[in-house]
Amino acid sequence: MTLDDLLGRFAEIVEERDGWVVPCPAHSDSRPSLRVAVSDAGRVLLKCRAGCPTGRRTPDDEPGVLEALGMSWTDLDAVEPGEVRARAKSTDKPAGPAAVAALAADLDRWTANLISGGEQAYDYARDRFGLDAADCERLGLGFAVGLGGGPRLVVPFRDELGVPRGYQARALGQDARVRWLGAKSPDGASWAKVGWLPGQAGWAEVLVTEGPGDGLTACAVGYDVALVRGAGLAGSVADDIVRMAHGRPIVICGDADLAGDAFARTLAAELAKRGESVRKLRPPRDGDDLTDWRARNPAAFASDLTRSVASAPVLGGVAARLDAWTDADLTEVASARRLREHFEAAGSGVRYSPEAGFFILEAGVWRPDKLDGVRTAAQEVAHALWEEAADLARELEAIKQAGDPAGEAKALAARVGKLKGFAKNANTSRGIDAMVRELKALRGVAVDFEAFDRHHHLLAVRNGVVDLRSGELLAQDPGYLLTRRVDLDYEPDATAPRWEAFLREIFPHRSKHAGLPDYMRRLVGYGITGSTAEQCFAVLWGKGANGKSVLTDTLTEVFREHTVTTPFSTFEERGSGGIPNDLAALKGSRLVMAAEGEQGRPMAEAVLKRVTGRDLIAARFMRREFFEFRPSFLLLLATNFRPQFRGQDEGLWRRVKLIPFERYFAPAERDHKLGDKLLAEAQGILAWAVRGAVEWYRDGLGDPPCIVDATKEYRQTSDALAGLLPGIFIYDDEGRITGKLAYDAYLAWTDEENLPSKERWTRRTFFAALEERGATKKKGRDGVYFEGIRRARQPDAVPDHDAPEIPEEPRTPPNPLAHRQDVPITGPSLDDAF
Incomplete structure (x- = not known):
């Protein structure tokens, strides 16, 4: 649906x-x-x-x-919203001068339409609301045909000074789907919730109505009217009405139904808090509003209304305020709702996930509640509740001292006592615990942890959200559920000349390092997208004094909240195995930095594959529930020593991007203020990275030859069996060798290479390494053997003239599988292995 x-x-x-x-x-x-x-x-x-x-x-x-x-x-x-224009947002920022001027022009045009050819609208205003043509023109009503739903009568919302602050337009036809159509709010702002309609009778009372229809009906009788755009706004318009009424008596004219009663009750309580004299007028017939009441007897309505206004009961301050507190409001769930509204009233918000706790909306992004901000807010809500109860108790005491003229003190005392008891409990640790506990489960607060930072193509900045696919700056939207922000304004045209010069300095060779500065832009741009489509990580390798640390430190500062610096050991082999718990901190990050691992310590290749792929990773924060997340970051390993990889499988090496830092800056060349100079261009570096992201989305990374060649050489020299395969063994589609002979040759080779015993592999590990390198393991009648490799023969390699001559192996092998006439090409110590 x-x-x-x-x-x-x-x-x-x-x-x-x-x-x-x-x-x-x-x-x-x-x-x-x-x-x-x-x-x-x-x-x-x-x-x-x-x-x-x-x-x-x-x-x-x-x-x-x-x-x-x-x-x-x-x-x-399951209801799909489709392409909707209206979202449940709220902002109290008023429309700016440009929007007001544009609205005024529209209203003037529609008023001119009414005067020149709006007979249909004139007739509707007369028949429905009792307005004559002079009233319509005095109030600035309009006639519009291009708003959708056929011709409409436009009712402007103006403030008490006559400045336009919005409108609502009533469809004149019966077949219009939307009866009252509101003005679309300007970006980041809102039209007024209350409009002012001046009457002509000069009566003291100001009538407050639900919506513009009843406002026009009351204004036609002569009353000044504050019309509220909708009944649901009753709790947030009291200040506007107090300003408009300017000390005059206020009469609330709600509909004669449950919604109207709630409107009157809520608004009366808010006005009473501000010391206003409030009366309530309810149409005599259930279900009617003022306009329905008039329609039943138009000729008598004016006198009926004025009589009812004069006799409308005054809502005493205590009674009116207590009317806003029903039994349903004195529950822990209701307190949790007030706590949620407390955040929303401050322009913030709150979300909760069991895996990470509470998040609070701050400057457009959701911050983890590390300082118990939710509990602090709960204390404030509880205190406000106590203040309300105490204030009501003081007012009740004043009524008693005045002799209880209305005879209401006894009934009110019971209600005030009940509110005080609830407020007292709400201010205990148990009451606050209950409020916070219920808040977790409120609809709209509870959220799946995976929903955070799901929009990888979006990057939050100070002045909005950048769409990294296009470089476009969007408005902030809490619905994106972003948890991190670049603390800079995004200016697409900002430049970073010193930063770009720095990249040319650390990659100086135009031929050897051709394309590396541009590649770094695409690589960093790819990193900040949060995508793992390239399934790669970068190894920034160089001996020192080469700009490597300046590069990573600068990126860390510019993208501070999106960057996580984690120990190198996170990605090194651990005795316990498994996924380390410190991976939990990587969720939602875009760049992950790790520097200077222990030389010679093997890398955790399975972990590296997981964090650079799209598979779910299980992790948890300390004393929190386990959760799963998909990686959304680029891993940058900065090291003076090339990390040690044992494996040679394509699944690992296709992920590696070795970036050589070969420039050495002598002491006389070093600028100790370079870091500060680069950070002075932070806004330009942000724009540089965004351009890289746009390029990556369009063209991909595009590894330059120097990256391809360096990584290839790294792979070859990282092979723990280099010299054995290829070397002692070679690849041959027709080749075959027994597992025993292969492992004996491996042990002999490790002796020849003087490998320490702790680095020698078990038979199982060695066999797995052969399979990883392309040999096919099979089991025959005489045990395990491998196809696709064989011992090298003398013609297979360049002769080693310094090596002693090795006699050829006898042609009659004891094992029928070892039938090849192979001759080792290395020293005599290996000959015994065959």
Whole structure:
């Protein structure tokens, strides 16, 4: 099912800035109250503003939203959002001057359309809301035909000074899928949540309505109106309404249904906290809003409304604020939700995975909560709850001292006592533990650890996110779940002349090192992509004073959060074997640096294959659960000695990129301030690496000949059997030799080469090495033998004139498999092996 399919189930759709509102199927809805949105992660969300549960049944055992729709959580999770324009995001940053100017031009154009040919809109405003033509023009209403869904009546959202801050447009036709269409927010900003409609009667009261329709209906009677864009915003618009009302009495006109009651209750509590005098007006018939009320008797509506406004009950401060605290709010789960909202209100967010704990959103990326920030926030939430309870208790005491004129002190005292008891428990270690524990399981907080840093082509920077495939700078989006950031602004045109000169200095030979500076750009660019498509690692090899450390130190500083420096021993053989636990720290990194291993110590070849491939790696952090991750980094081994590889299989050597650092800088040539000079070009080095990434995505690494040749020579000289195969043995498709003779020859050869006993292989290891080098192991009647190799004969090699002459082996071998007339080509000590 797609989101379009889901929305198609509803007869009425109201579009908002970050989603849609449709009639809730779980309760009798006079107007849409079920919010439908898409999260940053692409998940479709449902929330009833009247409080209907989404997945479970109500306390009265009535179906929740999903059950009423004939769906389950699994069905909802499977809904594909498709190409949606609205995402569940929130920002309180107001639109800038350019966006406001563009909006003003649109509104002026639509107003001109209304005056010149908007009879249909005039008729609708008159019949539906009671506005005459003069009202429409005074309020700046407009007529638009190009917004989608047919012709529309445009209602501008202006502040009290008349500055345009948004709009909503009502479809005039009955077949429009979206009735109220909101203005698309500018990038990184938001249009206002509240608009001001000036009346003409001069009444003292300011009416607050849900949405523009009721606002127009109240304004037609003469009232000044603060219209709220949607009922779900009730908790965040109090400051705007206080500013607009400017000390005048406020009357909240919610709908006569559950959603309207929740709107009035929440807003009244927020206004009461600010010391405002608040009254509540509810239409006399259940399910009606102000416009429905008017439609029942247009002629009597004006007098009915003014009478109801005058008699609307005042919501006392304590009563109004307590109305916002239902029994459902006094639970540990509700406290966890308040904790989540505490982060969101600060422009942050929180996520949790069992493998790594909590993550907190900071500057567009998710930081591991290393300093117990979640628990600190829980303490703040608990303290705020205690302050609210204590403040209500003080106000209740003032009511008692005033003689309890409304006779409400006794009932209020019980409710305040209940809130104080809950607040006291919330401030204990047990209460805070419970809040944090429940937070872990809240939908939208719990996340699979593998979901972090999954978008390898994206690189977070200070001023956004870079798409490394194109070099384009994108806006920050928490939904990417990136955990690391380059602490630099990305400027595509930034340069790094000293850095590029440095690369030419450390690879100076135009013929021998041809293409190496450009290759390093592609290699580093490939590394920061997080891709392992090349399945390779680089060995930066040189004897010292050659620029190797300056290169790795500079890259580490520029890409500090994406770089992990790990001990060389991580990739060396260990007695215990297996995958080392320090690999857990490599998850999510892009560059991994390891320097100066122990000379002669064999490398852990299986580990190197795993970390440079696409297979899952099992690891865990200290005292955490095991998790699996796929490598997303380029390994750079910087060493004065070439690492020792025993194996010769293609699976290993095709991964090796040996980069020789052959330049030696004499003491007089060394610039001890070079590191600082290079870091002064950090922004240019970032742009240089991004260009390398774009090149890699387009063309691949493209190893220059010097890398190919150096790696080939490295492989040949790293072979532990070099001199034996080829040498004592040679490759021959028709060749064959017994395992016993082969191993005896190997032992004799190790004696000749003076290999220490600890470096001599067992028969099993030696046989495996022959197979690794292409020989085929088979078992015959007389034991193991190998095909594809044989002993070298005299014509197979250049004669060694210094070696003593060796008599040819007798032609009648004792073993029928050893039938070849082979003659060793090395010293006499090997002859006994045959």
